[in-house]
Amino acid sequence: GEVIDGTIALMENPQMSTREMMRYIPAPDFPTCGILALDGEIESAYETGRGKMHLRARTHIEEGNAGRKKIVITEIPYQVNKAAMLEKILKLSEEKKALFAGIHDIRDESDRTGMRAVIEVKRDADVEKILAALYKYSDLQVSFGANMVAIAGGKPVQMGLKALLTHFIEHRKRVVTRRTQYELEQARARAHILEGLIVAVDNLDEVIALIRASKNPKEAREKLVARFDLSEAQAQAILDMRLQRLTNLEILTLRKEYEEVCKLIDRLEGILKSEKKLLRVIRDELTELKEKYADPRRTELVGKFEAVEIVQEEEAAEEVAVVVTRAGFIKRLPRRVYDKAAPEELDAAVALLTRTDRKLLFFTNRGNLYSLSVQQAPECQKVKDRGLPPSGLFAGWEQEERLVAAFAPESFEGELLFVSANGTVKRAQLADYDARKGKLAAVGLKDGDEIVCVQKLAAPELLLVSQQGMAIHFAAEDIPVQGRTATGVKGMTLAPGDRVIAAVQNEGAGEVLLATERGYAKRDLIVDFDLQARGGKGLRAITFQKNGATGTYLVGARLVMMPYDFVLVQKSGTRTRLNTEMVRIEERAGKGALYAVVVLDDVVESVEVE
Structure with missing residues (x-):
């Protein structure tokens, strides 16, 4: 009955979202019963048509x-x-x-x-x-794969729940329309015959005399057509009529049938003329189907399975890699599998080489910390295995929340650096984040602000770089150490519409690699940015041409101390591999040179180090 309820609700409100539809169809129902977790994976599967759901005995x-x-x-x-x-x-x-x-x-x-x-x-x-x-x-607990495929436009197509039911509703519209058209044709044909029969009984004596005076049925049919302006079908029906139909009772029955057929014709024409009436027919038929065949849900739904934390004291810790893909999925791979994989296969935004006896810390743009043991990260044996999205792994994951940093610390000594889009910076003791599994507020945020990076503090100086090409260089010790929930202090004053995109820790030497969305890049010397007090506007690090040919904003900034390989990753997934030595050092306000060809809106989105 849930699917029928959801279908009817979608008919009444075609604009409803997948989440709204889940009020009617919360999850699949399995014939073997069991217990199903209502985690983010089900919504993802309903949205895309593909995903996993977790089922327990x-x-x-x-x-x-x-x-x-x-x-x-x-x-x-x-x-x-x-x-x-x-x-x-x-x-x-x-x-x-x-x-x-x-x-x-x-x-x-x-x-x-x-x-x-x-x-x-x-x-x-x-x-x-x-x-x-x-x-x-x-x-006793399995992941059940969802692969929702339907025939659309004559070919199989993978689609989400809303699209699936929308196609079903359109299919039912076509079926009911064709059926109604057929029933209307039959009703009109019957009404036509009944009209002829009524003419005959209204002129009974004349009709009988005409038939008796005819030599054969053909002559009688022709005379009936000519005399009473009947069709061939009507005349034939009169000739085929039994004498018992001429009784008063049968004549009344004939007229009553004609009235009912006329009402049926009006109803069928109304259905074909009105989308609302057509949908009402579909709804009534679905409701009848539900009343006849629906049975109670067999699979029990629970909010979320408690993550299983198992201490294996007698088993040695394993060397593993925890990977966060560019699509945001988290997985744990055996170290041997990770070492053999090519960067393109991994598609990693973050890769942590660690051990199963350590803890994972995941920081998000909303200022939250989610932690769990490495052993609890979704285990995958193949590089192509997707793992789980954060919404399916962490309870309390917020809508539009995304990961900005991940750590697997050997110890909880040292400090963390937090940097927000609005230029706020904060230092905090790493030990403050040694939490049990679950969600924790990592930093206070003002309305409209978000965290853009979280780093382990490892250098005495800091260069904040903004999207519009400004940079400010100040000492890390100018940032006070604060408690876990503190908001931080002003690190950079930004122009309207600008935001911080990177924090480059340095020791007053080396270069900063900058890249724009149009594929232009350059290196600036760190010494070209004088140390100043935090909170200022900083200096221009790159100049954009007025026509936007070299770019209109920065997409990344990286410290260069020794040559290394990096990749410019475009929106389409195109990856341009370069070495830092290939990017020339320019004066601080230079515009850079072209290193990645950008066609139309296939802009560079990030700078990644391999």
Whole structure:
């Protein structure tokens, strides 16, 4: 019934969003029941037509004999084979002894009354930890792939929920319209015949005399047509009429049928002339279908599964890479897989080489910190595996929130530097962010401001660079160390419409690499930017031509101490590889030179170091 409710709601409000539609169709319903997490993945799948959703078995814990506890499984995820699942759990108990040493017995107690699989746990074992480990490593919890494809325009097309139902509604419109046209043709044809029969009964004596005076049916038909201005079909119907139709009761029935057919014609014509009436027919038919066949939802929906945190004291930490892709997906790869991958395959915005016994810190433009252990990052075995978006990984992820920095610190010593778009800067102790898994306010933000970068403080001087090509150079010690929720202090005064895009830490030497959206780049000497007090407007770092040929704004700024390779990444994904030595050093206000060909709006979006 949920799909029908959602379809009817979309018919009544075609402008409704995917999120609004989820009030009617919150998630898929699986025949094997189970428990489904209502996380950001479902909305993403409904929006794009492709994604993953997380489905769990239904379990409960019972008291067993001799003080043992039992994990009882009564529902399993869709397309999971019960026997294979139990066999896999048995293998896990043999392979991962540190996690599953507490399992005493595994058996299937299913019968005609329903499914029941039992995992008996030793008396001194922690049943909750074993269940958590089973969710992580066995098929008690699975990711179910959604691939929503429909025939549109004669070919299969992947589409989101709204598009899918919109196509269905349009299909129903065509079907109901064709059916109504056919029914109207049939009704008009019947009305035409009835009109002829009524003429006959109104002139019964004359019709009978005319027929009796005719030599054959053909002559009678022609005489009827000529005398009463009838059609061939009407005349033939009169000739085919049985004598019993001439009784008073049958004549009344004939007239009543004609009235009903006329009403039917009016109704059918109304449906074809009015979109509103056509939709009402579709709605009524869907409602009838729902009343006849709808059954209660089988799969229970929960807000979000609690992330499984498992301490594996007896297992050595693994070397891994945590990658945040340019599309914003987070995944954990084995180090050997990462090392063999080409940069194009990884498509990494951030890549952290770390170990499974460390913690991950993710900072966002909204000033929030999301943390979890490396072990809890979505595990992928192949580079092409997508991982999870932050909305599917972190509870409380806000709409339009995006990652700006990620760390996997070996220790929580040292300081962090926060820089906002409006030129606010802040120093804070890294130890203040050693939080348990979850969401934490990392910095205070004023209305309309957002964080553009978070860095570990590693140099005594700082060069803030703005989108409109200004830069200010000041000492990092001019920024006071503040508490976790403090807003910070003014680092740069900006012109109207300008914003900070980068913070370049330096030791008063080297160069700063600058790039514009039109593919122009240059290097400026750091010494060309005099140290000054924080809070000023700074100096011009690049000059834009008035016609915009060299660009109208900066897309990136990087420190250069020694030559290295970097990439100019365009909107289309085109990557221009360069070495810093290829980019010439210019006077501070120079306009730069062309290094990436930009066609139309395929602008450069970022400067990335490989």
